[in-house]
Amino acid sequence: MRNGPETRRMIVEKSAAVFNRKGYAGSSMSDIMAATGLEKGGLYRHFQSKDELALEAFEFSIGVMTRKYREAAFRHKKASEKLLSVLSLYRHLTTEPPFEGGCPLLNTSVEADDTHPLLRQKAREAMESWLSFLEALLRKGIESGEFRPDLDLRETAVFLSSGFEGSIMAGKLFSDESYVELFLRQLRRYVERCLKA
């Protein structure tokens, strides 16, 4: 028998995948019960409501993705390589997705923007961290002389992030990771012609 914190963590992990695939509104407590193997009573011993669980599951998902994008950057030396490595995280969207159900930031943002203020707030914070991370990579590239000194950091980060999220959307829609690959090919041109000094 697992202890309390372990069970709680298992619930969060399993339901993060359910929410990411089916959405918050589209996931029922029965879906969570099926994924965790727990009865309703067992779930409610740990979480008062689907909302409480949804918020914690989203935080967990973002934690996983944050570690992955930091690791992807860490593996390379040059700023352009770090950037391309991070933006390639969903290259194997269908065969080896970094997170089941696609990008949790994309899924949660699109669902929560008009409907769920608490989740929307968490998604805003996650997006803000992600954009700041991209800006930091760009800044590093400017400092090392690799990128143009007149780059607008925020503008470029928003452009990069938008393409990244939009290509995941298309790849997921068609269950075809070649959409992500097409995006990445053109992204390499963009990095060469628009970012490099």
Added chain:
Amino acid sequence: MRNGPETRRMIVEKSAAVFNRKGYAGSSMSDIMAATGLEKGGLYRHFQSKDELALEAFEFSIGVMTRKYREAAFRHKKASEKLLSVLSLYRHLTTEPPFEGGCPLLNTSVEADDTHPLLRQKAREAMESWLSFLEALLRKGIESGEFRPDLDLRETAVFLSSGFEGSIMAGKLFSDESYVELFLRQLRRYVERCLKA
């Protein structure tokens, strides 16, 4: 008293906005009743199920957006101007959105990809038309000598569409259209440096 087809059209229009804001799973028949002013019996006289209504509402939404992006292209002569005009459709996302609740293709794709095969199929068809439309604009630009002759049409269309959808996602998340404006500013650089001959 409105006649049948008129009422049916009114139901489709009103529920398209509800679905686009709240999602399909997140919209209840009560939401549709509230938006249309009809009782459940009145709704079911026209639509057998929420699904039937959802599919027709999505087709309606895509019809509206298709007209808007064709008009946006038609207003200009040069291919680059057509392209920028089309990709600026959500520039006034918060103050004057072309469609209430944001981009129906983005919202429906993200929700339906893992959950709703019929809607996903419709979203795939809509995405395919949208990408073909962008490709046609690019082809026109190549033929007129404005764009580089070696552009990969599909790759460039996917890149443009991805940034477009991702910037709407960010703008909606923050209820702040400056994210779309930042995307568009960098897009203009991209068009100059990567697309133009």
